Amino acid sequence: MTDRAAADGFEDWLRDRVPERGLRPKAAAVLEVLLTQPRRASFGSTVELAQLAGVNIATVTRTAQALGFAGWPALQQELRARYLSSLSAPQVAAEHHGVGSPGAASLRRDLDSLAVLNRRFDESVVATIAHAVAEARRTIVIADGSYAAVGIALAHNARLAGYDVLAVTAGDAELANAVASLDSRDVLIAISFWRLYESTVLAANEARSRGARVFAVTDAASPALAGAAEEIVLVPAEGVAFFPSLTAGMAVAQAVVAQLATVDPARTAASIEAAEAMWSKFGLLHRRPTQGT
Amino acid sequence: MTDRAAADGFEDWLRDRVPERGLRPKAAAVLEVLLTQPRRASFGSTVELAQLAGVNIATVTRTAQALGFAGWPALQQELRARYLSSLSAPQVAAEHHGVGSPGAASLRRDLDSLAVLNRRFDESVVATIAHAVAEARRTIVIADGSYAAVGIALAHNARLAGYDVLAVTAGDAELANAVASLDSRDVLIAISFWRLYESTVLAANEARSRGARVFAVTDAASPALAGAAEEIVLVPAEGVAFFPSLTAGMAVAQAVVAQLATVDPARTAASIEAAEAMWSKFGLLHRRPTQGT
DNA sequence: ACAGATCCGCAAGAGTCTTTGCATTTCTGT
DNA sequence: ACAGAAATGCAAAGACTCTTGCGGATCTGT
Numbered sequence: 001m002t003d004r005a006a007a008d009g010f011e012d013w014l015r016d017r018v019p020e021r022g023l024r025p026k027a028a029a030v031l032e033v034l035l036t037q038p039r040r041a042s043f044g045s046t047v048e049l050a051q052l053a054g055v056n057i058a059t060v061t062r063t064a065q066a067l068g069f070a071g072w073p074a075l076q077q078e079l080r081a082r083y084l085s086s087l088s089a090p091q092v093a094a095e096h097h098g099v100g101s102p103g104a105a106s107l108r109r110d111l112d113s114l115a116v117l118n119r120r121f122d123e124s125v126v127a128t129i130a131h132a133v134a135e136a137r138r139t140i141v142i143a144d145g146s147y148a149a150v151g152i153a154l155a156h157n158a159r160l161a162g163y164d165v166l167a168v169t170a171g172d173a174e175l176a177n178a179v180a181s182l183d184s185r186d187v188l189i190a191i192s193f194w195r196l197y198e199s200t201v202l203a204a205n206e207a208r209s210r211g212a213r214v215f216a217v218t219d220a221a222s223p224a225l226a227g228a229a230e231e232i233v234l235v236p237a238e239g240v241a242f243f244p245s246l247t248a249g250m251a252v253a254q255a256v257v258a259q260l261a262t263v264d265p266a267r268t269a270a271s272i273e274a275a276e277a278m279w280s281k282f283g284l285l286h287r288r289p290t291q292g293t
Numbered sequence: 294m295t296d297r298a299a300a301d302g303f304e305d306w307l308r309d310r311v312p313e314r315g316l317r318p319k320a321a322a323v324l325e326v327l328l329t330q331p332r333r334a335s336f337g338s339t340v341e342l343a344q345l346a347g348v349n350i351a352t353v354t355r356t357a358q359a360l361g362f363a364g365w366p367a368l369q370q371e372l373r374a375r376y377l378s379s380l381s382a383p384q385v386a387a388e389h390h391g392v393g394s395p396g397a398a399s400l401r402r403d404l405d406s407l408a409v410l411n412r413r414f415d416e417s418v419v420a421t422i423a424h425a426v427a428e429a430r431r432t433i434v435i436a437d438g439s440y441a442a443v444g445i446a447l448a449h450n451a452r453l454a455g456y457d458v459l460a461v462t463a464g465d466a467e468l469a470n471a472v473a474s475l476d477s478r479d480v481l482i483a484i485s486f487w488r489l490y491e492s493t494v495l496a497a498n499e500a501r502s503r504g505a506r507v508f509a510v511t512d513a514a515s516p517a518l519a520g521a522a523e524e525i526v527l528v529p530a531e532g533v534a535f536f537p538s539l540t541a542g543m544a545v546a547q548a549v550v551a552q553l554a555t556v557d558p559a560r561t562a563a564s565i566e567a568a569e570a571m572w573s574k575f576g577l578l579h580r581r582p583t584q585g586t
Numbered sequence: 587a588c589a590g591a592t593c594c595g596c597a598a599g600a601g602t603c604t605t606t607g608c609a610t611t612t613c614t615g616t
Numbered sequence: 617a618c619a620g621a622a623a624t625g626c627a628a629a630g631a632c633t634c635t636t637g638c639g640g641a642t643c644t645g646t
Contacts, residue, residue, distance in 0.1 A: 024623060036512050037531045043373060045603060056625045061605060080336055103419035106551035110544045111407045118400050126396035146449045153442035157536050239547060241554040242565050243450045250543040251403045254532060258399035261534040272535055317593060349595045354635060
């Protein structure tokens, strides 16, 4: 792994504290959370960390002690210092400006796009969409071409949050069937970019005429979609290569789900819990988040 | 302490909370500490802040309330979000909208994550992966759970660029078949987050033992995957809700494809042209790139 | 200088967080 | 499969934090 050099001494530093014997399973789960969610770990209490790692709060304290600290507060203090410096220190390294690989250029472009998106962002639109989904009987997400990925992500996480959201990406036949079942209790979200697929526009108009609420996520306010959609979220999608970038669209999908998850927190919490139980039951996870049986 | 520069981000924001009447002397002293020592303010307790400002702890609470917050914890939470943002994305001055909705918070978090990713980014790793894909007979992308979306995007765009890249997300049976066909001429890219799906790890190890080149995109350097992978790309995936954020992972996928598209520009150009011709022929696009009918 | 109002510190009360002893479950080697 | 050891969850105890009522101190306008 070549992240070493440029990286946070953060991860290396933390892994170096692991005692010879290694860590027990649950302690390893806690360590994993420390590494993957340093922000929360820096601020959170033992209760929050325990929930994230799927362990008892006592295990959090014991893990901190196993890593050579007096307790959680002591570890957390070090964590803060390391994490904050990892945020600000390599600032200099970001000045690659001059030349760079296409990969690096793509990343910088995405960063810019996200900054633009953030600046133009209208919370109320996302809130409207989230509420519409929450109130709907069901939601259909149509997304063609490469944007199918964004639609799948949106639908997947929304389902995890406890709502009936289906991504339709398999082609016109499935699309036709899905739209045929829509009525005024439903919501349709069309995700599409510049060169709109014909069927997306057709589906949006058809859904609208059936009384469903229609929203669009796109990179250009096309009149065709504007006519059908109640609200439109504009995302910058310019990529460095021929391909439009999906990164900003994905960020919008995440924002919608984040908003959706707070509409009915109890419902979402129950749904997630049920999903975790299923994962455990099916043995899907490499490291189980077991709450203790 | 060089916190000065970093403070610029939220200085205006914080000053805007000051009520018409202005602040009393001691409250102003507290505010001064917040502005000049944001780091300590973000983490410290009322006791620490009171000492720094030379006031009583009660004054700290009252100052927070005078600024329009329920109390010190509420103010501190806002402070943290602003301060961390100013650390990781100082070039972005998007302080207009408040920390308000979860949707907006999600977006900002993604922006931070991307900034961190950009900083830690190692071009050579992405270049290695791109070249491996370009030289391979075929490439299999395995991605489970919500990360399937990233895998689908990567495979889709890579195919568009003219390479045989297949995303396997449909389940263990398909995964087993796909891995069974791998040999030393092939590449496998595993995309997964910390709670690795069991089958992802199995597939990666199996592919490795069959001689395929294996790469991983993940949010934690898990020993399980590290053993199988030639290179690992670490992406920050911390989201605001329960769900990990896919945005940074998507940015990496875009970067890989952007890099891949430049390995053999002629091949990619020909592939795109062919794809466009097909789209036209099938009448897929709402607005044709060539000319509208 | 005085009266009224405001500000500020003190201290108590309610709540939260962290640690640790104990019991149960899970793992390991024979 | 069994016995010992390790790990983990539960729950209580102790420490700390935040808020708020109250009284003394300071300021302002006359």
